[in-house]
Amino acid sequence: MPSRPRPWIVTDDLWRRVAPLLPEHPVRADGRGRPWRDDRRALCGILFVLHTGLPWEWLPQELGYGSGMTCWRRPRDWQAAGVWDRLHRLLLEELHQAGHIDWERAAVDGSHVRAMGGGEHTGPSPVDRARPGSKHHLIVEGRGIPLSVSLTGGNRHDSTQLFPLLGAIPRIRAGGRGRPRSRPKTLFADRGYDYPVVRRRLWRRGIQPKIAKRGVPHGSGLGKVRYVVERTFAWLHGMRRLRTRYERRTDIHEAFLKLGVCIIALRHVIRLR
Structure with a gap:
C-alpha cells in the first residue's frame, strides 16, 4: 500500500x-x-x-x-494579491459543478485561539482568563466544506460576525446557465446566535434559522447536524500554526487560515475521483 x-x-x-x-x-x-x-x-x-x-x-x-x-x-x-480567496472560490466551483456542495443546510460557529504575540485582531479572551486571543469564525455546508472564514479579536461576539461571514461566501456558478449560488437554505447555530434580530435578518435573506434557544437545558438535537462545523475546526486546528496564533501581523495569520480552508476543500475535490 x-x-x-x-x-x-x-x-x-x-x-x-x-x-x-x-x-x-x-x-x-x-x-x-x-x-x-x-x-x-x-x-x-x-x-x-x-x-x-x-x-x-x-x-x-x-x-x-x-x-x-x-x-x-x-x-x-x-x-x-488575493491568491487564497481565488483558490478557495475555484475549489468551491469544482465541488459545486460536481453536485458536492449541500446548499440545503449550513452550520456556523467561532473558535478561540491564544495569541502569543498580540497584534491586530486580538483581544481579551472570555474563555482564557482574559489572555490575548483571536477568534476564527467559520461557515460550512452540510458536509463540512468551508464556505467562508474570518479572523477577529477574541472578545468579539459570534453573532456580530454572522452576516459578514454570509456576505463573504463566494457566488458560485455551476457552469452554463443558471443563477450563481451563495446562500444556504437553512443555517444551524448554537445559543450564541440566538437573538431576535439575527433570526429576522436571516428570514429576510431567505435563510431558515435553526438556532438553539438560550435559557433552556441542553439537548436541542441540533448537534446532530451542527457537528460538521466542529469537525472542520478540528481539521483546521490540526494544522499547528492555526492552533495557536504566533503571528503578530494579521495578514500572515489570515493567509495561514485561508490556506488551511483551501487544503480542506481540496481534500474533498480529490475524494470525488
Missing part, C-alpha cells in the same frame, strides 16, 4: 490550481539581486510551517525550501 505524502508536499493537484493564480515575480532591470526562489519550493516551506508550527527562522535549509524570511514574504504577498 503506497504511503501518504507528507502534508507539506505540494502535490500536482494543488500546484496545478494555485500556479496560474500567483502574481509574476518582480525582475530588476539591471538583472542584479538574488535569484528568485522557486514558488513551488516556497509553498512547500509555507505548508511545512503551517503543519508543524515551526518558527520561520527554524525552517530547515537542507529541505531546499529557501530561507525562513523568503517563505515568510510569499504568504504576505500572495494574501495581498
